[in-house]
Amino acid sequence: MGSDLSAVMEQLEAAGTAQNRKVYARHGAAEPMFGVSYAALGKIAKPIKTDHTLAQQLWDAGNHDARVLALRVADPTALDEPLARRWLGDVDNYILAEGLGGLCARTPHARTLSDSWRDDPGEWPASVGWFIVTCSAEDPDVWSLEELQGLLDQIEVEIGERPNRVRHEMNGAMIVMALRDGSLRSSVLAAAERIGPVKVDHGRTGCKTPEVAPYVNRTLAHRTAKAARQAAKAAKLRAG
Numbered sequence: 160m161g162s163d164l165s166a167v168m169e170q171l172e173a174a175g176t177a178q179n180r181k182v183y184a185r186h187g188a189a190e191p192m193f194g195v196s197y198a199a200l201g202k203i204a205k206p207i208k209t210d211h212t213l214a215q216q217l218w219d220a221g222n223h224d225a226r227v228l229a230l231r232v233a234d235p236t237a238l239d240e241p242l243a244r245r246w247l248g249d250v251d252n253y254i255l256a257e258g259l260g261g262l263c264a265r266t267p268h269a270r271t272l273s274d275s276w277r278d279d280p281g282e283w284p285a286s287v288g289w290f291i292v293t294c295s296a297e298d299p300d301v302w303s304l305e306e307l308q309g310l311l312d313q314i315e316v317e318i319g320e321r322p323n324r325v326r327h328e329m330n331g332a333m334i335v336m337a338l339r340d341g342s343l344r345s346s347v348l349a350a351a352e353r354i355g356p357v358k359v360d361h362g363r364t365g366c367k368t369p370e371v372a373p374y375v376n377r378t379l380a381h382r383t384a385k386a387a388r389q390a391a392k393a394a395k396l397r398a399g
Contacts, residue, residue, distance in 0.1 A: 162206075162207050162210055162213050164213060164216045164217065164220070167203065167207070167213065167217065167225075167228070168217075168220065168222070168225065170203050171193050171195050171203065171222070171224050171225060171228065172193050174193065174195045174196070174199040174200075174203065175192070175193025175194040175195050175224065176194050176196070177194065178194070179193075179194030179195065179196055180192055180193070180194035181194075182194075183223065183254070185362060185363045185364050186252065186253070186254060186362075186364055186366075187251075187252035187253060187254065187362070188223045188252050188254055189223065189251060189252065190223075191221065191222045191223065192222060192223035192224050193222065193223075193224045194224070195224040195227075195228075200224070200227060200228055200231065203228060204228060204231045204232055207232045208232070209232055209233075209234045210232050210234075211232075211233055211234035211237045211238075213229075213232060214229040214230070214232050214233035214234070215229070215233075215242070217229035217232075218246060218249070221249075223252075223254075223255075226249070226255055226258075227254065227255070227258055230255070230258035230259060230261070230262050231258075233262055235262055235263075235265035235266045236266070236267070238262060238263070238266050238268075239268070240268050240271065240272065243259070243263055243266070243268065243272055244272075246259055247259060247276070247283070247284060247287060250283045250284075250287065251283065252283075253286065253324050253327075256283050256286040256287050256290065256324070257286075257287075257290050257328075259287050260286070260287040260288075260289075260290030260291045260293075260294060260328075261290065261294050263287065263291050264290075264291045264294030264295045265294075269291055269294075269295050269301055270295075270301050270302075272287075272288070272291060273288045273289075273291035273292055273295075274288075275288070276288030276291075277289055277292070280322075281322075282322035282323065282324050282325060283324075285321065285322065285325045285328075286322075286324045286325050286327075286328045289325060289328035289329050289331075289332050290328045290331070290332075292310060292328075292332040292335075292336075293328065293331045293332045293334075293335050294335075296332060296335040296336050296338075296339055297335060297338060297339045304339070304340055304342070304343055307336050307339065307343060308343065308346060310332065310336070311333065311336060311343075311346055311347060311350055314329045314332065314333060314350070314354075315350045315353065315354060317329075318330070318354060318357060319354075323359055323360050324359070326357050326358070326359050326368070327357070327359045327368045329357075330357045330359075330368050330369070330371065333347050333350070333351060333371050334347075334369070334371055334374050334375055334378075337371065337375045338375065338378060338379070344375065347371065347375070348371065348372055348375070351370075351371035351372055352372070356370065
């Protein structure tokens with residue numbers, strides 16, 4: 160049995176705070192919104208799990224927090240291209256752009272949608288298109304190494320001239336490309352050095368666009384340490 164829209168909206172409203180509304184506004188979110196923390200959103204989403212009908216109702220409610228929740232409970236296997244494109248038309252900030260991009264990356268249409276949006280002159284369609292790359296670049300079923308190299312070449316040529324948030328998403332895509340493969344990593348790090356620091360205006364927030372090389376190195380070190388811990392744990396279990 161699906162969740163009731165009015166009951167969920169009441170939960171969202173009760174969980175909202177004026178302070179969060181101020182914070183989210185600085186990040187580009189617009190009214191109407193309740194200002195629900197991500198911790199509270201997680202608690203509301205947990206019992207819902209996946210409810211695609213509710214997700215559509217939440218999105219159509221037009222409330223920022225309801226749309227963030229919609230992207231969490233939507234069923235990626237049921238998100239068709241027309242609905243994804245309709246939702247894109249409502250995106251007006253990076254929070255929803257990355258939420259929609261992350262959802263689209265889990266659908267069978269990830270590649271098609273990314274291909275149709277990355278070169279859009281608008282900030283939000285292109286941001287979603289490039290964030291799909293970020294979320295799927297390590298998946299060989301979505302991208303070949305040659306295709307990613309082509310995207311890297313495009314980024315190097317265009318990143319300085321694309322809209323503000325698109326530059327941030329292109330930078331993020333480079334980081335994940337570098338984690339995919341050693342030879343591609345070398346190409347990414349060389350390109351990042353030629354590009355230099357990527358300038359993104361994050362407004363009145365503490366957010367920053369990470370430098371590619373340090374972020375890649377930290378992530379690789381973290382993955383190596385995690386693998387070592389898992390190997391040690393497995394060896395201990397085998398030893399009895």
